[in-house]
Amino acid sequence: MNTLLVLTNLPDRATAETLAARLVEDRLAACVNILPPCHSIYRWQGEVETADEVPLLIKTTEARYPALEEAIRARHPYETPEIIALPVLLGLPGYLAWVAAETQSDDWSAP
Template identity: 70%
Template sequence: MPEVLVVLTNCPDDASAEALAALLIERRLAACVNVLAPCRSVYRWQDRIETATEVPLLIKTTPVRYVELEAAIRANHPYELPEIVAVPVMRGLPGYLDWVAAETAPQPDDEGAAPPLA
């Protein structure tokens, strides 16, 4: 059974969430990105309690692609310090996990990956 990760991040709005999801799929860094309904986040930032409406992303990938995925999120995320949390999938439908691994397998043309979004 291939190793699979679910990576969590939040974007400030639908447009940035959709753009990031498309980029990750285009570069084969993720097999699937779920763009969820907006949620309310409460957190401490620079000694102040903040609240924000955010759009959560659930990103399915593999450990082999994680370093590149994290770099792509950091390069294309509007936040100074984005949440990037990877959770290992302990069990899952074998066919689905195989599909995630196949969709995120490095391709021969990965050397010429597209530059970050503007």
């Protein structure tokens, strides 16, 4: 099973914690790291904007990614949230197996 590292940013810590907890509770992520706030500079609708954001590092599997993306989009306050999935090419086999096991659906008929 292919492991993914998914990145997103939230506008504040409370929103980040709520989303992270939900993703883990719903077995869409094995683990979510909530990083310290960062300052983002970006172009949005033709204007240069700035914002303080809280980055999340989400560990999941390729099989769970569609449901994870849907859950992020449904709960994210941004109109177009950053959701970037990076493949994990190498990693400690035991850790990667743990990610796979922790993202298995409680409904065994689901992916």
